[in-house]
Amino acid sequence: NAGVTQTPKFQVLKTGQSMTLQCAQDMNHNSMYWYRQDPGMGLRLIYYSASEGTTDKGEVPNGYNVSRLNKREFSLRLESAAPSQTSVYFCASSPGTVYNEQFFGPGTRLTVL
């Protein structure tokens, strides 16, 4: 059981480049999330997917798109990277039970120059 996996672990982009962050979970969870973590700001929700086939905007969706490819996979795309998107990105999943614990991946550290 790998839990939640994310690729890549590190990435450096130039302004204007695009890339996709991959996330997969093997726990058969219904819900998946993308967060960004910035110093002194905690975690902010970018997008989430309550179940396969649905996606919704979170607190900071501008500049990002997502795809819930199937129940296991939820990807985050930056179409035209900006320095303000330099951050650590975390993917999480949850089973959708009453107390709904979230399980987090190890994170992707992205730097946009």
Place this chain on the structure above:
Amino acid sequence: GEDVEQSLFLSVREGDSSVINCTYTDSSSTYLYWYKQEPGAGLQLLTYIFSNMDMKQDQRLTVLLNKKDKHLSLRIADTQTGDSAIYFCAEKTTSGTYKYIFGTGTRLKVLA
């Protein structure tokens, strides 16, 4: 709007108790959580408390909830160097089943 606030840093000596505090604004929150983040890793759930409870104890961890003041605390007894990490408070809001608000995190440093 909804907000969760925590102090940024806490330093304690090994063997002492640590108390990490959190205030939240959504009085209709159903669950409140404490997550731990070790260096270079994702967050892991430490414990949670349902909003109709005042206290929850789990080994060295004690969670206290004051709903009137919207204040949540995490007490770690006999703090060890392995407890050094960032601790996040989070609330599950009622404005969306899947919406969570995380605090800024408190960096706990345990001095030997």
